[in-house]
Amino acid sequence: MPDARSSILASLRASRDAHPVETVASDFTVLREKRWEPAERLERVKRMMEAVHTEFVDATEQDWPAVVQAVLREAGAKTLLYAPATDAGARLESGWAEGGPELVRYDRPVDEFKEEMFTGIDAGITQTLGAIADTGSLVLWPGADEPRLLSLVPHIHIALLKADALYDTFWQVMTENRWAEGMPTNALLISGPSKTADIEQTLAYGVHGPKRLIVVVIH
Amino acid sequence: MAHAEIDFGKASRAALKDPQLRANFRRAMDGLMSKRAAQFADSAEWHAMRALGASVRLRALSKLPELLEKLEETCTRNGITVHWASTTDEANAIVLEIMLRVNAKLAVKGKSMVSEEMHLNAFLEKHGIEALEADLGEYIVQLDQEMPSHIIMPAIHKNTKQIAQLFREKIKEAEYTEDVAQLTDLARRVLRKKFMNADVGISGVNAAVAETGTLCLVENEGNGRMVTTVPPVHIALMGLEKVVEKLEDVPPVLSLLTRSATAQPITTYVNMITTPRKHGEKDGPREIHLVILDNGRSKIYADEELRHTLRCIRCGACMNHCPVYTRVGGHAYQAPYPGPIGKILIPQIEGLGTRGAMPHACTMCNACVEICPVQIPIANLMNRLREEAVHPGPAVKDAGAQASKAEALVWKGWAATFSSPTAYRMATTVLSAVGNAAPASLPLLKEWTSVRVKPRFAGRTLHDLARDRGIPDA
Amino acid sequence: MTNSRPSTVYFFGTCLVDLFYPQAGMAGIELLQREGIRVVFPQGQSCCGQPAYNSGYKDEALKVARAQLALFTADWPVVVPSGSCAGMMKTHWPDLFKGTPEEARATAVAGRVFELTQFLVNVLDVSLTDKGEPVRVTWHASCHAQREMGVRDEPKALLRQLANVELVELKREKECCGFGGTFAVRHPEISAAMVEDKVADIEGTGARAVVSGDCGCLMNINGALEAGKKPVQGKHIAEFLLERTHGTR
Numbered sequence: 048m049p050d051a052r053s054s055i056l057a058s059l060r061a062s063r064d065a066h067p068v069e070t071v072a073s074d075f076t077v078l079r080e081k082r083w084e085p086a087e088r089l090e091r092v093k094r095m096m097e098a099v100h101t102e103f104v105d106a107t108e109q110d111w112p113a114v115v116q117a118v119l120r121e122a123g124a125k126t127l128l129y130a131p132a133t134d135a136g137a138r139l140e141s142g143w144a145e146g147g148p149e150l151v152r153y154d155r156p157v158d159e160f161k162e163e164m165f166t167g168i169d170a171g172i173t174q175t176l177g178a179i180a181d182t183g184s185l186v187l188w189p190g191a192d193e194p195r196l197l198s199l200v201p202h203i204h205i206a207l208l209k210a211d212a213l214y215d216t217f218w219q220v221m222t223e224n225r226w227a228e229g230m231p232t233n234a235l236l237i238s239g240p241s242k243t244a245d246i247e248q249t250l251a252y253g254v255h256g257p258k259r260l261i262v263v264v265i266h
Numbered sequence: 267m268a269h270a271e272i273d274f275g276k277a278s279r280a281a282l283k284d285p286q287l288r289a290n291f292r293r294a295m296d297g298l299m300s301k302r303a304a305q306f307a308d309s310a311e312w313h314a315m316r317a318l319g320a321s322v323r324l325r326a327l328s329k330l331p332e333l334l335e336k337l338e339e340t341c342t343r344n345g346i347t348v349h350w351a352s353t354t355d356e357a358n359a360i361v362l363e364i365m366l367r368v369n370a371k372l373a374v375k376g377k378s379m380v381s382e383e384m385h386l387n388a389f390l391e392k393h394g395i396e397a398l399e400a401d402l403g404e405y406i407v408q409l410d411q412e413m414p415s416h417i418i419m420p421a422i423h424k425n426t427k428q429i430a431q432l433f434r435e436k437i438k439e440a441e442y443t444e445d446v447a448q449l450t451d452l453a454r455r456v457l458r459k460k461f462m463n464a465d466v467g468i469s470g471v472n473a474a475v476a477e478t479g480t481l482c483l484v485e486n487e488g489n490g491r492m493v494t495t496v497p498p499v500h501i502a503l504m505g506l507e508k509v510v511e512k513l514e515d516v517p518p519v520l521s522l523l524t525r526s527a528t529a530q531p532i533t534t535y536v537n538m539i540t541t542p543r544k545h546g547e548k549d550g551p552r553e554i555h556l557v558i559l560d561n562g563r564s565k566i567y568a569d570e571e572l573r574h575t576l577r578c579i580r581c582g583a584c585m586n587h588c589p590v591y592t593r594v595g596g597h598a599y600q601a602p603y604p605g606p607i608g609k610i611l612i613p614q615i616e617g618l619g620t621r622g623a624m625p626h627a628c629t630m631c632n633a634c635v636e637i638c639p640v641q642i643p644i645a646n647l648m649n650r651l652r653e654e655a656v657h658p659g660p661a662v663k664d665a666g667a668q669a670s671k672a673e674a675l676v677w678k679g680w681a682a683t684f685s686s687p688t689a690y691r692m693a694t695t696v697l698s699a700v701g702n703a704a705p706a707s708l709p710l711l712k713e714w715t716s717v718r719v720k721p722r723f724a725g726r727t728l729h730d731l732a733r734d735r736g737i738p739d740a
Numbered sequence: 741m742t743n744s745r746p747s748t749v750y751f752f753g754t755c756l757v758d759l760f761y762p763q764a765g766m767a768g769i770e771l772l773q774r775e776g777i778r779v780v781f782p783q784g785q786s787c788c789g790q791p792a793y794n795s796g797y798k799d800e801a802l803k804v805a806r807a808q809l810a811l812f813t814a815d816w817p818v819v820v821p822s823g824s825c826a827g828m829m830k831t832h833w834p835d836l837f838k839g840t841p842e843e844a845r846a847t848a849v850a851g852r853v854f855e856l857t858q859f860l861v862n863v864l865d866v867s868l869t870d871k872g873e874p875v876r877v878t879w880h881a882s883c884h885a886q887r888e889m890g891v892r893d894e895p896k897a898l899l900r901q902l903a904n905v906e907l908v909e910l911k912r913e914k915e916c917c918g919f920g921g922t923f924a925v926r927h928p929e930i931s932a933a934m935v936e937d938k939v940a941d942i943e944g945t946g947a948r949a950v951v952s953g954d955c956g957c958l959m960n961i962n963g964a965l966e967a968g969k970k971p972v973q974g975k976h977i978a979e980f981l982l983e984r985t986h987g988t989r
Contacts, residue, residue, distance in 0.1 A: 247429075
């Protein structure tokens with residue numbers, strides 16, 4: 048009795064060999080030609096992301112931790128989950144002033160503090176690899192140093208975006224950076240706070256992912 | 267073995283009489299159509315993108331066995347366990363085995379149409395495992411114990427009031443509210459606890475990349491990321507046609523998908539999963555399983571023409587543009603896939619015996635053909651299935667199940683008459699003379715005259731008039 | 741897009757026109773003759789084969805299509821006053837005749853099939869003078885004309901040439917009227933719902949007439965208009981154009 052794998056593959060192979068599928072060459076010109084002037088890219092990223100309720104604040108390399116702190120205070124956030132093992136994490140620690148919110152280190156497996164993460168954390172902060180102008184999307188490659196749930200579980204996601212780390216299209220960022228040669232555990236595009244239109248096609252924000260996405264543009 | 271035919275006619279008649287349903291769907295489809303049109307306002311870009319999308323899908327289909335083997339190879343190397351299932355029974359058994367091994371009591375689900383094909387939730391429930399839908403639309407229909415009525419917007423048949431009443435009735439901590447933000451927040455609170463405690467997360471797959479062994483998922487809510495990251499075990503379910511060859515094939519497919527499905531340039535999240543939690547990583551599932559399901563797809567693949575059904579990227583644009591779907595809604599189809607794609611896919615999976623009515627529930631208006639992002643010749647495939655329904659043959663399950671000697675004779679007679687100028691002339695002379703005397707109660711005329719007057723035969727045909735006027739014959 | 745102007749064309753009337761709307765067919769012929777075109781109407785013609793083809797009876801459709809193909813011996817364009825039948829010939833005959841000895845001929849003829857308004861506008865570039873009284877009309881775009889024959893603005897361009905005709909567009913001009921051939925009797929309730937919506941849309945324009953290029957649609961829409969005792973009338977565009985221009989240029 049052949050197993051499912053063998054019988055499926057044998058069937059597909061026999062069909063295809065008997066009748067090859069006619070193909071047409073893939074022409075990626077339409078994607079390749081989606082380009083914006085460097086000056087236009089950030090403006091477009093902001094416009095597309097703000098249209099879906101993303102918030103933007105400006106900062107510099109020097110003052111961004113203070114900017115983040117101010118944003119979170121205004122939001123009434125009591126806790127900020129962050130990745131201490133990253134450059135941004137180290138900068139955050141050194142640039143953080145007294146008076147809250149409380150910095151919480153994401154330096155151990157989530158299994159050790161899951162309930163706290165889900166119920167006791169107001170905000171999470173991550174770096175990004177850049178942003179895509181075509182679709183208004185942040186690119187994230189979480190990893191051992193900067194875990195995935197930082198940008199998902201806390202109600203507020205603070206994303207650090209370097210103002211010159213801008214791409215035209217998703218296709219461009221993955222081909223130019225040769226993603227196919229080595230994909231991370233998890234690669235993400237994030238284009239706004241979580242939303243749904245499942246209730247009578249009426250847009251509602253903050254479903255399961257973060258309710259607020261605040262992008263700190265570091266010039 | 268003949269199964270009872272699934273009565274689309276009866277279900278559609280009931281739907282037509284429901285003014286709330288008619289209004290909900292008309293409004294929803296109008297909105298989806300106009301928003302989609304805005305996404306593809308640049309005609310040249312639309313044509314280039316759909317040509318690219320079609321080429322990506324065709325290339326994948328042309329190498330399907332090799333790509334599935336490659337996918338298995340790269341996924342396995344990545345630490346993803348790959349399973350193969352010929353039937354939905356086998357797929358359910360695979361999922362159950364994993365669940366039992368990890369002692370799972372609660373599974374949380376991202377949206378997966380394949381899981382609807384499998385009737386997975388009911389199966390797991392029978393075995394004492396709760397499978398909770400986390401996508402808001404799916405959560406809503408699950409609360410009401412219904413099937414989804416649309417592959418992208420499962421609760422599209424409900425309005426806010428109906429959902430408000432449902433939540434009040436079914437969710438313990440709910441107060442009655444028709445405020446959409448509050449309803450959403452309620453769902454967020456309820457499901458958040460479940461994400462935290464679930465033993466297993468189940469998802470579909472929008473595209474599986476053979477080159478890198480990567481599973482790609484798109485969503486707006488975040489439940490997809492939750493179910494594929496928080497629980498210790500992630501099970502991904504995919505139809506075997508969902509594989510693409512290269513990573514660079516993903517952006518065009520996703521762009522066409524999101525713009526066609528929900529008229530968005532991109533969804534809130536694009537989630538690309540390649541490995542389980544690696545050593546040193548602090549979150550993510552420890553086990554990832556990919557279940558590759560056949561369920562009739564390899565038979566579809568065997569036919570040179572019908573295999574193009576498998577190009578589908580499940581965007582739902584076809585049903586949004588279908589005038590029949592707009593009027594009867596998704597439930598009338600009684601299938602996981604309604605609308606045009608449902609009408610060609612379901613009869614091939616379930617057979618033309620039980621599903622013989624589906625290919626005829628179509629006016630051949632071609633609205634779906636016009637907007638399919640991967641250029642599936644849906645109307646041609648619909649017509650092919652009409653042919654298969656009345657002619658026994660090996661290509662489609664239960665082909666010939668709808669064959670009728672009477673109907674075959676009618677068409678033979680028609681062909682004999684219409685292929686002979688003399689016979690045609692005789693027949694049209696008779697019809698012109700006495701056709702109008704036919705009572706409106708005759709079969710076929712009866713259906714027509716329910717809302718229309720009888721068609722009126724002209725006293726003389728165009729052949730007569732042309733002859734009278736001396737129009738040359740050659 | 742202008743194709744070179746032929747001296748002669750075949751006119752393929754279609755079976756619905758033959759039996760139910762012969763005046764529309766005659767009007768189409770006259771519109772062409774008026775432009776100096778010699779119109780040939782092979783008396784042996786009957787039907788493009790679509791009814792059988794769309795019912796799953798391709799062999800029977802082929803038998804009838806073959807009989808039509810035999811009539812088009814010269815390489816003149818074939819002009820058809822129906823997007824649906826033109827579509828059958830142009831887009832489906834090549835498939836229908838695939839593998840048969842007539843495949844090449846059928847494909848060649850298919851390449852010469854025109855829907856009437858396409859021919860009038862794109863090949864003949866007709867110019868029309870309105871002699872009628874002011875009237876408001878609306879246009880129903882038949883599915884196959886749009887989607888199989890690629891007819892877009894040609895019919896409305898013709899209507900817009902008529903100075904006293906006020907063209908008001910339907911809210912859902914491109915939506916199917918619900919005829920669909922045998923669909924109307926296989927799924928009569930859905931078909932009824934669709935034609936009722938189309939009638940409501942037509943009434944909403946305040947038009948006195950709804951013009952269409954397809955007699956299947958007209959039979960369907962007119963049938964419902966009459967049953968509902970509506971004052972609006974449906975007319976084939978060929979008849980409408982001829983009447984408005986009183987048979988002279």
